[in-house]
Amino acid sequence: MNKEGNHLLSLFSYCPKCGAKAFVEDTEKSKRCEACGYVYFMNPSASTVAVIVDEGNRLLAVRRSKEPAKGTLDLPGGFCDCYETGEEGVRREVLEETGLEVIETRYLF
Template identity: 60%
Template sequence: MTEHPLSQFTYCPKCGSPRFGIHNGKSKQCPDCGFVYYFNPSSATVAFIVNERHELLVCRRAKDPAKGTLDLPGGFVDMYETAEQGVAREVLEETGMTVTQAQYLFSLPNLYLYSGFTVHTLDMFFRCQVKDTLHFQAMDDAADTFFVPFEKLQPEEFGLASIREGLKKFLKEFV
């Protein structure tokens, strides 16, 4: 059996009891105060941005995990933000591009190692229209940003599993 996702949490976040234990496959419960914590995936977004020449915008990761590999713009959705707002914010932060429309396509579950902790995510993929595909720059988590023709895209060059699978699905079903 694999380690429970909440195994790193040993104390009840409500009362501080050290008896915070496994309740079922996705939750822990405190026998002292009765608090039950359900472990649910974090929301994340991914953007497919296509220019007039039928090329896809890709980024090179500036940070771990998978530093130096290819990626697509995107990231975690902030609290009080819709997925559409989250993907637009992430695209702006990573490329300087302004999203004018975000069309939801599909989602994939993912495991993302962050600060030595495995974060379970639900990655939501969007086809994004941007105000201008000619002016962009690598910023934030992106070391480089550039367009690649569809026929030259190699999913194995993308470092994150859900991005590789999402790219394959996009190329097969939406291009």
């Protein structure tokens, strides 16, 4: 939300591709042009990663389910949703990727 309490995508009325005033909300993160079909995604690109170590000092890794590097080992994490804090994003990503619920978060760097 901006300081007036409006969703940032509400500022866009015209399609950036064809110029039509047919730009409607598609999802919470996107708008779609009813004239040409163009979809604009609001992508803040903030991301998080979880470093989870158990009592035996073993690091939790997951297999990537998508490209790039599908099938390789990685730390759980991913992109934050709009208006999501880093802590909320890492909790959601860990739950989605591992089924584990994060109880405590702290910044390492």
